[in-house]
Amino acid sequence: MAGVTLEGLVKRFGVAAAVDDVTLEIPDSKFAAILGPSGCGKTTLLRLIAGLERPTAGTVRIGHEDVTRLPPERRQLGMLFQSYALLPHMTVAENLRFPLRMQKAGSLAEQRERVAWAVDLVRLGGMEERLPRQLSGGQQQRVALARAVISRPRVLLLDEPLSNLDAQLRKDMQVELIELQRQLKLTTVFVTHDQDEALSLADMVVLMREGRIEQIGSPREIYGRPRTPFAAEFLGAANLFDVEVGHVGGRWTAVLGPEATVPVEPPADGQVGQRRLALRQEDLILSRDPAGFDVALPARVATVVYQGALSRYVVEAAGRRFSVLAGKEANVDEGDELQLCWRTGDAIVL
Amino acid sequence: MVGGIPLVARFGGALLLVLVLVFMLVPLAVVVGSSVSASEFLVFPPRGVSLRWYEAVLSSDKYLSAGWTSIQLALVVTVASLAVGTPAAIALYRFRFPGSEALGSLFLSPLVLPTLIFGIGMLMLFSRYGSGPSFFALVLGHLVITLPYVVRTVGAVLHGADRHAEEAARTMGANLWQRYWFVVLPQCREGMAAGAFFAFNISFDDAVVALFLRAPGIDTLPLRIYSELEFSPDPSIAAASTVMIFITVAMIFVIERILGVRRLAGSGR
Numbered sequence: 051m052a053g054v055t056l057e058g059l060v061k062r063f064g065v066a067a068a069v070d071d072v073t074l075e076i077p078d079s080k081f082a083a084i085l086g087p088s089g090c091g092k093t094t095l096l097r098l099i100a101g102l103e104r105p106t107a108g109t110v111r112i113g114h115e116d117v118t119r120l121p122p123e124r125r126q127l128g129m130l131f132q133s134y135a136l137l138p139h140m141t142v143a144e145n146l147r148f149p150l151r152m153q154k155a156g157s158l159a160e161q162r163e164r165v166a167w168a169v170d171l172v173r174l175g176g177m178e179e180r181l182p183r184q185l186s187g188g189q190q191q192r193v194a195l196a197r198a199v200i201s202r203p204r205v206l207l208l209d210e211p212l213s214n215l216d217a218q219l220r221k222d223m224q225v226e227l228i229e230l231q232r233q234l235k236l237t238t239v240f241v242t243h244d245q246d247e248a249l250s251l252a253d254m255v256v257l258m259r260e261g262r263i264e265q266i267g268s269p270r271e272i273y274g275r276p277r278t279p280f281a282a283e284f285l286g287a288a289n290l291f292d293v294e295v296g297h298v299g300g301r302w303t304a305v306l307g308p309e310a311t312v313p314v315e316p317p318a319d320g321q322v323g324q325r326r327l328a329l330r331q332e333d334l335i336l337s338r339d340p341a342g343f344d345v346a347l348p349a350r351v352a353t354v355v356y357q358g359a360l361s362r363y364v365v366e367a368a369g370r371r372f373s374v375l376a377g378k379e380a381n382v383d384e385g386d387e388l389q390l391c392w393r394t395g396d397a398i399v400l
Numbered sequence: 401m402v403g404g405i406p407l408v409a410r411f412g413g414a415l416l417l418v419l420v421l422v423f424m425l426v427p428l429a430v431v432v433g434s435s436v437s438a439s440e441f442l443v444f445p446p447r448g449v450s451l452r453w454y455e456a457v458l459s460s461d462k463y464l465s466a467g468w469t470s471i472q473l474a475l476v477v478t479v480a481s482l483a484v485g486t487p488a489a490i491a492l493y494r495f496r497f498p499g500s501e502a503l504g505s506l507f508l509s510p511l512v513l514p515t516l517i518f519g520i521g522m523l524m525l526f527s528r529y530g531s532g533p534s535f536f537a538l539v540l541g542h543l544v545i546t547l548p549y550v551v552r553t554v555g556a557v558l559h560g561a562d563r564h565a566e567e568a569a570r571t572m573g574a575n576l577w578q579r580y581w582f583v584v585l586p587q588c589r590e591g592m593a594a595g596a597f598f599a600f601n602i603s604f605d606d607a608v609v610a611l612f613l614r615a616p617g618i619d620t621l622p623l624r625i626y627s628e629l630e631f632s633p634d635p636s637i638a639a640a641s642t643v644m645i646f647i648t649v650a651m652i653f654v655i656e657r658i659l660g661v662r663r664l665a666g667s668g669r
Contacts, residue, residue: 102567122570135568139586148582149572201572 052113052204053078053237054099059108061094068094070261072108076254079235081228083252085242087284091261092241096207099239101125112204123152128203128236132210134194136182142169142193143178149201168196171230188219192226199234206231208240212247224251245285249273257281277318279400282328287398288373289329295322295399304399310368312345317399326400331375333396336363336382336389343391351386365390428645435638442633453639463640466624470604471647473535473620477542477603478596484543485550485595486588492551493558494584504551511548518544519612526613533615541609546602550595557591558584597655601648 054076061069068091076082084092097103099110101122109118117125128149136145146168150161169175172192182190191211198206208227212220228251231238242248248255249269257264257272265272265281276282283290293304295317304314304327317325340346349367363374363382367390374390382388405413430444438448457463491497492504510518519541526537569583607622614620621644628637 100571102570122567123573123575125571126573127571129568129571131564131568133562133564135562135564137565137569137583137586138562139589148569148574152569152573152575152578197572207571 054205055111057109059098060106061098061103062106067261072263074256079237080253081231081238081251082254082256083240083242083248084256084258085245085248086258088243090258092258093209096209096239096241100127100129100207126203127205127207128198129207130194130198130211132213134190136190136194138182141179141181145193146197146200153201155201164200168200172196187215206236206238210241227251279326282400287328288331291327291370293325293327295325297322307368310347313394314397314399315394328398328400331373333392334372334374335391336374336376336380337391338388340389340391344394346389346391349388349390351382351384354384431638431641434635435642437635440634442635453635456636457639463624466619466621469618470621473538474600474604476539477546478599480543481546481550481599482592482596485547486554486592489551489554489558493555507551508548510545515545515608519609523612533613535618537613538610541613542603546599549598553594554588554591557588561587593655600651
């Protein structure tokens with residue numbers, strides 16, 4: 051096992067750069083999620099690590115070995131494709147043994163033992179002699195996963211593996227992936243466009259935009275402390291406002307509208323002027339008693355969207371529209387006049 | 401399931417189906433029927449029942465040697481068109497290269513050009529630059545008209561196959577040859593079977609190209625039947641044709657056995 055190091059990695063298709071100067075270090079046995087909208091270059095980045103694409107510039111290192119010029123068949127990686135890419139004419143057992151056969155790993159008896167281990171790992175006992183088309187989507191996925199790890203790869207690469215599954219199966223597979231990764235202590239790189247998936251699975255989230263890295267951090271950092279409006283928006287901050295940030299008499303403030311100047315925490319770069327203020331919809335509170343909050347703005351509830359456990363409230367305050375997520379206890383109806391509150395620490399100046 | 405379909409349409413559909421079956425099966429029934437006739441002449445309905453014409457065909461050197469030539473020819477053509485057509489289809493449908501579109505159309509052109517013109521062209525070519533008509537010329541001529549089918553059927557299954565399977569095999573350590581042997585060729589198999597079926601039948605059936613390209617001593621079964629029909633039309637022709645039908649049906653089973661295919665004539669997916 052080994053970490054992955056990318057240095058100044060560039061991949062151009064024609065003039066367009068799919069991956070544009072990416073430098074990144076994924077430590078040994080960590081679970082990294084590469085997150086971004088479609089077309090941000092995340093899949094190309096994964097394919098560069100796998101060796102399925104040749105970089106225009108830069109280096110790829112696995113452990114201490116420079117593999118930039120090494121073809122994929124010699125990189126000793128495991129990769130799980132979005133389409134699973136099982137060989138349709140081979141049974142489950144034959145599919146699982148395929149990497150061992152190709153790499154001439156051990157005797158036939160050892161290979162069979164390893165196949166049995168892999169079948170056990172993904173709980174597919176009894177399915178060994180089936181063909182892929184006789185399996186459900188979730189089972190096919192588990193075969194593909196077992197096949198990707200059977201030859202003890204140095205790194206496991208996952209290309210949107212859960213996107214073809216339905217919601218419940220997806221949740222089950224997430225748990226399975228985490229457990230597998232911890233059990234095998236495999237350095238894992240996971241590509242996804244789903245921020246919930248990235249946040250719940252990864253030790254480390256790499257947010258990409260237009261071929262570049264927008265922000266790297268732990269799920270907590272990247273969710274709680276987005277550094278750019280793009281990061282805030284992509285990670286689900288529904289409330290983003292243009293504000294005028296000022297610094298007077300040791301206090302930092304943001305002007306949301308006339309009669310609506312709110313205190314904020316000092317921004318990381320200490321700059322004043324036109325900035326953006328990000329507020330998560332679950333950090334906003336609708337209350338008739340604003341005591342205990344740093345900010346309270348008079349507000350009117352415009353729309354309530356029932357979503358089961360929670361409801362989403364569209365609220366007008368300071369001439370802006372806010373989106374608020376709250377449970378039943380909020381006890382609010384459309385047209386109600388009340389206070390929109392939050393704590394200074396929850397407002398992020400970008 | 402058909403509740404929403406008006407009665408007239410249902411009736412019309414049934415009528416069409418019956419007509420199709422009549423047009424497809426009645427000629428076969430006529431041939432098979434007149435082959436068991438006891439009469440000296442080729443007539444339908446048959447007069448009396450007798451297998452004498454089968455005896456005549458199966459003890460005739462002319463028919464037997466022509467049949468043997470046809471089988472050999474069809475087998476050689478089938479193997480050759482698989483050997484040439486499969487790699488061609490892989491190249492055309494797997495890799496996009498400059499001119500691949502044009503090359504694809506060129507491969508399919510024998511489908512649209514009249515076979516007669518083709519035969520004449522081939523004859524002139526072989527007479528000018530080769531040793532004239534021969535078994536080899538016949539193989540080449542048939543290869544040209546069977547190739548489009550192999551390219552088409554193999555291409556169709558490749559088109560529907562998971563392209564990532566090859567890349568996945570790469571990440572699992574398979575080198576170029578292993579990827580072709582374990583991934584690409586098995587993907588082609590159904591298309592190869594369908595292509596082989598077409599190639600065998602077209603070659604076995606062909607009378608037009610063979611008319612131009614056969615050497616004087618070589619006779620194929622369709623040509624034999626044709627010349628018998630011209631000079632001495634008796635029920636042996638029908639018997640020979642029935643044997644031909646049986647050979648074709650037998651061939652379907654053989655190909656099915658070798659290449660293991662369920663949807664022989666389908667587009668592959």
